[in-house]
Amino acid sequence: GENVEQHPSTLSVQEGDSAVIKCTYSDSASNYFPWYKQELGKGPQLIIDIRSNVGEKKDQRIAVTLNKTAKHFSLHITETQPEDSAVYFCAVHSGYALNFGKGTSLLVTP
Amino acid sequence: DAGITQSPRYKITETGRQVTLMCHQTWSHSYMFWYRQDLGHGLRLIYYSAAADITDKGEVPDGYVVSRSKTENFPLTLESATRSQTSVYFCASSDKRLTDTQYFGPGTRLTVL
Numbered sequence: 001g002e003n004v005e006q007h008p009s010t011l012s013v014q015e016g017d018s019a020v021i022k023c024t025y026s027d028s029a030s031n032y033f034p035w036y037k038q039e040l041g042k043g044p045q046l047i048i049d050i051r052s053n054v055g056e057k058k059d060q061r062i063a064v065t066l067n068k069t070a071k072h073f074s075l076h077i078t079e080t081q082p083e084d085s086a087v088y089f090c091a092v093h094s095g096y097a098l099n100f101g102k103g104t105s106l107l108v109t110p
Numbered sequence: 111d112a113g114i115t116q117s118p119r120y121k122i123t124e125t126g127r128q129v130t131l132m133c134h135q136t137w138s139h140s141y142m143f144w145y146r147q148d149l150g151h152g153l154r155l156i157y158y159s160a161a162a163d164i165t166d167k168g169e170v171p172d173g174y175v176v177s178r179s180k181t182e183n184f185p186l187t188l189e190s191a192t193r194s195q196t197s198v199y200f201c202a203s204s205d206k207r208l209t210d211t212q213y214f215g216p217g218t219r220l221t222v223l
Contacts, residue, residue, distance in 0.1 A: 006152075031209070032209040034212075041216075042216060042217070043202075043215050043216050043217050044153070046211050046212070046213075049211070089152060089153065093209050096158070096208060097155050097158065097168060098155070098212065102150065102151065103152050
């Protein structure tokens with residue numbers, strides 16, 4: 001299936017700083033790119049998504065950028081807060097399925 | 111509004127036993143999915159269903175069986191559990207399209223001894 005690479009695997013930032021997580025994919029036909037947040041002991045929850053006809057999307061402190069030519073997209077979290085600590089997954093829709101990256105464990109320290 | 115629920119939340123079984131994990135959604139979503147989550151592998155699709163009585167294999171279907179006789183239920187059966195099937199299993203659903211938001215259940219942690 002689609003190969004989705006996600007970096008970094010762990011990220012530690014201080015409260016108030018920004019965090020950036022990057023994903024690359026291989027299938028140029030992919031057209032839907034969601035980001036999920038997973039808190040300990042819970043299922044993943046969609047936090048933002050972007051479709052291939054848009055280059056950037058923002059929702060309060062969260063933004064996603066997409067570069068279709070380079071086949072990569074990124075999650076940006078500004079003014080991080082301790083409650084942002086979680087595992088974040090990118091995903092790429094290709095064919096019949098969502099293919100997920102392996103996750104980034106984000107720790108926001110006060 | 112119950113959303114999507116999974117049962118049991120935790121299960122311990124032995125090698126060779128049959129185990130069924132249940133998934134129920136109250137939204138009448140067309141699509142339902144089963145994923146397994148393992149350290150180092152992220153989320154991998156086992157099976158999915160586009161509607162009642164329509165199911166198809168995902169990335170890692172071997173050793174699993176699914177059925178979908180009703181829109182709201184999508185059980186996953188391990189016919190003869192193996193230790194390599196120890197994992198956290200997530201069920202998800204989406205409304206009308208594969209690119210609609212997928213809503214995940216709380217997961218079932220399965221241990222095969």
